[in-house]
Amino acid sequence: GQQLNQSPQSMFIQEGEDVSMNCTSSSIFNTWLWYKQEPGEGPVLLIALYKAGELTSNGRLTAQFGITRKDSFLNISASIPSDVGIYFCAGHSNTGNQFYFGTGTSLTVIP
Amino acid sequence: GAGVSQSPSNKVTEKGKDVELRCDPISGHTALYWYRQSLGQGLEFLIYFQGNSAPDKSGLPSDRFSAERTGGSVSTLTIQRTQQEDSAVYLCASSLVWGGSNQPQHFGDGTRLSIL
Numbered sequence: 213g214q215q216l217n218q219s220p221q222s223m224f225i226q227e228g229e230d231v232s233m234n235c236t237s238s239s240i241f242n243t244w245l246w247y248k249q250e251p252g253e254g255p256v257l258l259i260a261l262y263k264a265g266e267l268t269s270n271g272r273l274t275a276q277f278g279i280t281r282k283d284s285f286l287n288i289s290a291s292i293p294s295d296v297g298i299y300f301c302a303g304h305s306n307t308g309n310q311f312y313f314g315t316g317t318s319l320t321v322i323p
Numbered sequence: 324g325a326g327v328s329q330s331p332s333n334k335v336t337e338k339g340k341d342v343e344l345r346c347d348p349i350s351g352h353t354a355l356y357w358y359r360q361s362l363g364q365g366l367e368f369l370i371y372f373q374g375n376s377a378p379d380k381s382g383l384p385s386d387r388f389s390a391e392r393t394g395g396s397v398s399t400l401t402i403q404r405t406q407q408e409d410s411a412v413y414l415c416a417s418s419l420v421w422g423g424s425n426q427p428q429h430f431g432d433g434t435r436l437s438i439l
């Protein structure tokens with residue numbers, strides 16, 4: 213099935229730094245989701261975006277639905293060790309009936 | 324329970340054996356999905372069910388894989404004559420309805436399958 217292009221593939225940052233990752237698609241999407249997966253667990257939904265240009269925050273996390281509707285961004289401010297995990301984007305297009313998932317961004321926070 | 328429940332959490336078996344993985348979705352969720360996640364990789368869609376409709380099996384990698392959903396609730400994913408390349412985490416997700424762009428999927432913790 214279709215996969216989204218997510219970057220960067222991995223990040224190693226110092227505690228306290230800000231983080232930015234993004235997801236792009238060749239198709240127009242009408243929904244973007246961001247998930248976090250910790251070792252040994254399933255993905256947990258962080259933020260859902262339903263409108264182009266929408267900017268939504270969840271604590272230190274902020275995600276945006278790109279104006280072109282082909283991309284989305286996730287930012288984490290003032291990272292802490294418990295932010296470690298793999299972050300996945302997922303998108304839903306008008307022409308399909310399922311969500312497509314990105315390949316993930318692995319985040320390591322160095323104390 | 325409140326979330327998607329999967330069992331077993333870990334399964335180790337010998338090559339050639341059959342395995343059955345179980346998923347209990349969130350109560351009231353009519354859509355159920357199975358994904359496979361290989362080490363360090365993203366999510367590979369396998370199959371989904373919506374209510375009593377025929378499932379979309381387009382993601383199943385071979386005819387050794389099958390899934391059923393009885394009574395519109397619990398689902399089992401069966402892998403026959405397992406191969407070493409079947410080793411992965413198998414994730415189940417459910418959503419209130421299928422196909423809705425405003426219906427995010429909620430995941431279980433997965434079954435970690437290791438084929439010796």
